[in-house]
Amino acid sequence: MELDIIGLLGACSYALDCVEAELTHVATKHGKRVAYMSVCTAQKMGITGDALQDLAACSLLHDNALTQYIYEEFHNDLTKNNTENITSKQLGIHCIYGEENLKMYPFLTDVKNVILYHHENADGSGPFGKTWEEIPLFARIIHLCDILDAFCRTPVFDDAVWQRAKDYLLKNKGTKFDTACVDTFLEVFGQEHFLSLGDADLEERLWNIVPRKKRDLSDEMCKNFANLFAKIIDYKSEFTSRHSLGVAENAARLSRYLGDDEETVLKMYLAGALHDIGKAAIGNDILEKPGRLTDEEFSKMKNHAGYTYLILSQAEGMEDIRDWAALHHEKLDGTGYPFGKTADELNRQERIMACIDIYQALTESRPYKSGMTHEAACEILENMVQKGWIDGEITEQIKKCFA
Template sequence: MKIKTRFFTELMMALALMMDLDENRKLYHGWRVGILAEKMAQKILPEYRTQIFYAGLLHDIGAISLENHVTWYIDQKEHFKNPILLKHPEKGAKVIREIEPLSIAADMIMDHHEYWDGSGYPHGAKGNAINIGGQILRIADTFDLLARVKPPLDFNGIKTALMGRRGSEFSDLMYELMIATLEEDDFFDKVISEKAVSEILPKVVRELPPVDLSSCKTDVENAAKVFAQVIDAKHSYTAGHSERVASYTYEIAKGMGIEEKTAKRYEIAAYLHDAGKVAVPKSILDKPSSLTLEEFKLMKRHPVYTMEIVSMISELKDLVLVAGGHHERYDGFGYPEGLRGENIPLGARIMAVADSFDAMTSLRPYQKSRSRREAKEELARNAGSQFDPVVVKAAVGVL
């Protein structure tokens, strides 16, 4: 796989995994929908199977700001009462159109909640007016939700549940295509298992026709910016946070005399530093009072998830510890590893200052916003304990 294609593919897989983090577990919702939709597309839409695979991976990207993971919202009727859900196909399509090679996938995502009988959303499209890729995503999405029912449904149970929705949620053709796909080579037994899904995905990627990147101008930095926008969409008050932290990280690094190439790499790591925070419930992130011990333990896991997500992207492997180390403290009392002093990667020490500066100068539920002068004074007070004093000196000079 060529480097550019590999980077693109790994980035999309990582983005999908990030969206499917739910507290302390991975849900693999996008991965399963992508795998199943691609296999269905082989039979009736083979020339678009790559686009539909990525559409499946990222179909719920517009729902990142929900209170809970999208798989908790099972009843379509409830979707019409929730503005975030009602708008998420349009929002998702808009985000995906920013990823140049996936314009066709964006159209599929737009229609993935349209129902065959016209009772879906966002446009109430009906029958063959619904994008066929969107139709495939609809039934693949429904299969994944049925696969999560407790107690678990066997093949016949899911088949019966799908049969009850044919002619309303999806067409007879889509129903028959789904059943044929699940029956082929015992595919149901494979795709029903989350462990198997994580093993199947790399194989699917290897066998897919590559995305056409010939006219794509997206470089690592621009791709990281799209990633950051999705991360920050989780909470209204974090809008622009990752981009500001990236900018501050770059400015501090340059202020310390760090070479341009290294400073830009630190900037890219900063765009991704909060990827793992998507797994933390909004009730914890938005809590105005002190966290309980259990809540704090969950909060402390987010840098670990960030490192796992970044490690999926070969071109960014050198940034894993930088992106995940921004909550380490210079005195060794930080997390997740409790590293101390220069054992903390330099990029992470810089990002810790940048992240704290932005948190202090932004409006948050748990604290009042401070002026830039007040924030720099607070950085200076914590130099040598929370922060590297050399980094703080540079930050005070450039921020």
């Protein structure tokens, strides 16, 4: 299957940015700024072609394990106090998770240890005690750009931010950051170029340096790629842990049961894995509220489907997967969201995804409830059919497929 893989990475980095902005308070577009600064610096060092593509991918995904790390190490309780007291060893755990996750990604060159060592300091004071000679160049570049952007912690780049950033780099040259990377960065990013990091065309400039090309990936690689992003979303909240993967597996299972060709089955899997990626933009105070949501909170919650649509719209050639994923809360009577589509406007795959999302939510266990039996879940689906919300024939097939 052909995928605009870099474009999809860029789109999904938005999800990571939302999570980081909420949990660690970095400025939005962190991933794309790190990627842009990294590839510009690497270009000056003579990096081109596939290697530059892979550096962009690593940069966009350098914090891919953030939600997993916070979930497993802090049980999603990343308070301000916790943030200030994260140890070097704990940073290393996040890097280990991230390195392992990116084994799912189809890199074109050798990027071993780039994510693992992207928090290492040049003088050996990082999580693994590696000095700059032992750290891959890409890891050193990403480290500088990541830490600098987090240090600046601003979406607005002005003269004061530039001076503060420059002073910070020079102060930490040879200790936190290796000398060659600092010198090259400052050569590339003079004041005017640095100030442009806050411009609206940053992403366009990134894609001009790293062209987006569709790549033909195996079914297994496509699924692995989708699973990576499903993990990012599912780990964001223990209330929805593994929900996206469950939807992906069941959507593909039902699609195959109904006789769809393997390409459609694969697309259903991808749509299921990505259907809740918009939840990255929804605060955990809403996602994990134990009681009933207020009207205002529910209105914000409903936005996640629209965010999924917007995020996946950024990847070329994924319109069908985008629609199957984003329209999972639409209802046949037009009372669903995000677009209020009616039965005539919803195709078979979109109807399947709506039913599977409900079925998965009902049958999976969460911290506040045990999963329902197949029979009990199907009774609720039947009730929704009677209300005119979901497809009756698909509900009948779910009864048979998952019995």
